[in-house]
Amino acid sequence: MNFLVDCLGLQIDQEYSSGVMIFARDKERARLPLPARVTVIISANNGSDNEFQVEVRSSEPMLRSETRCELIAAELQKALSRAG
DSSP states (O other): HHHHHTTTTTETTTOBTTTTTEEEEEEEOOOGGGGGEEEEEEEEEETTTEEEEEEOOOOOOOTTSSSHHHHHHHHHHHHHHHHH
């Protein structure tokens, strides 16, 4: 999962991550407008090793298409469907 997050230009924040949850966000040096910065939370679903929940967030307008948040979510979905 670390490799996938890194390929998307994100970094795992060890302070907020644990054995059952990964908290990742844009790298600090990313030259992105504040609203386009993405946060990803991946957590185990009911303690299961086979099921988890992925949440991708940003402050971009929801009605705008092809936001960075939407693109990151689509890339994660593709990668996870190939892995599963």
